Amino acid sequence: MHSSDGGSGGGDGSPPEPSVLDAILENARNRRRLGRQLSTAGERIKTDDLVDVVRHGPLLEALLDEPLDRRGIEDRLGVSKATSHRFTRWLDERGLGERTDRRFRLTGLGEVVAEEVLRFEANVRTARRLTPLLDAICDDHDEFVVEPFADATVTVAESEDPYRPVERFVELVRGSETFRGFNTTHMAPLVFGEFHRHVFDETETEIIYRPEIAEKLFETYPERAREAIECGHLRLRTRGELPYGLAIFDDRVGIGGYDETTGLMEVFVDTDAPIARQWAERVYASVRADSVSLDAEA
Structure with a gap:
């Protein structure tokens, strides 16, 4: 990568x-x-x-x-x-x-x-x-370097507030006009209407999902997803394997780690460090080059 x-x-x-x-x-x-x-x-x-x-x-x-x-x-x-x-x-x-x-x-x-x-x-x-993130993506440590994230914001799920990382992620989506990313599962749970409202209606978005995850998105939001693609708000791509969750906003980049059993985001790490953005752009470009567009099929 x-x-x-x-x-x-x-x-x-x-x-x-x-x-x-x-x-x-x-x-x-x-x-x-x-x-x-x-x-x-x-x-x-x-x-x-x-x-x-x-x-x-x-x-x-x-x-x-x-x-x-x-x-x-x-x-x-x-x-x-x-x-x-x-x-x-x-x-x-x-x-x-x-x-x-x-x-x-x-x-x-x-x-x-x-x-x-x-x-x-x-x-x-x-x-x-970054221990919570490293533990969540332990199989992909070779794909990740810690130096660019020295001053990152680390948001970890807690028993009394399991959605803290997702809420931090959605907060950054809300404050950004553009969003690109890839993920092993849904960027946010399908029940998180605010995230999908921004993706479908307000934010210029490109997401790379595994094929079955993209299919589930269309099953849950069949009309809104197709309308978002038709009007240009949303570009969807698929790739068979993805290492973790990566998000690129206007001013920040973030990485998400997920619980393999529940599929919930366990930790979200984000930063505005320029070197982290360079790293994220390279990783995203590499993953994107090995992905397939779903826009035409949709």
């Missing part, structure tokens, strides 16, 4: 320049091979050394912002004089920092390590927040 296009190339036929999204997707493709690659490359870094780097993450982050003297390190991190001496000695022993004009700054190696520690923390934090 991942695509390698989308960089910005020149008009002279030169290959497109790789984007940040390209780098994220390439890393996602390679992540499961990293262990073998590291083992082949030579001696692995000891686990204790990696833990030590993460433990000193606040120090690395502070110096990534700006060089600091020992007093600055003590004030910034709230540590004692003895601890600041230990920190700076640790930086020097590992080649991560150096002292210049009484202040400590990161070396080139130190800057890269500091950035990777922050990236690791951000991805772990994001994965934790």
Whole structure:
């Protein structure tokens, strides 16, 4: 599903320049091979050394912002004089920092390590927040990357309010003039009249469903669905297999995870991050290219 296009190339036929999204997707493709690659490359870094780097993450982050003297390190991190001496000695022993004009700054190696520690923390934090979604789409993790959804809104169904994710989804549909998406089941339960009113009458919509789901939609709303297609509000396409639910609105993109037994949306994650939109557009284009239009048949 991942695509390698989308960089910005020149008009002279030169290959497109790789984007940040390209780098994220390439890393996602390679992540499961990293262990073998590291083992082949030579001696692995000891686990204790990696833990030590993460433990000193606040120090690395502070110096990534700006060089600091020992007093600055003590004030910034709230540590004692003895601890600041230990920190700076640790930086020097590992080649991560150096002292210049009484202040400590990161070396080139130190800057890269500091950035990777922050990236690791951000991805772990994001994965934790997205746990309900990851659990719901566990068979399709290879199709999904967490980085673009670091600041996403996560809406989870609760026992006293099982429709919270659907209501969040419908709220975004209501506020958008256009909507594109695909789903393993109905975007919203067929009894949710407000969603289907927007789809049939108000929103420029393109949806990719599995064939049996599209058939059920026509059985439930035979006249309204055909009228929406005839007047151009609705374009329907089908595809045999779909990984999860994807929604692209005017200003946001979202992903839905569903209970396989009940078919209800368990979690909906949405964001306005530009990189998430790039990812969603690529995924949608890939799925759409392998789908069939139902407009003519309808």
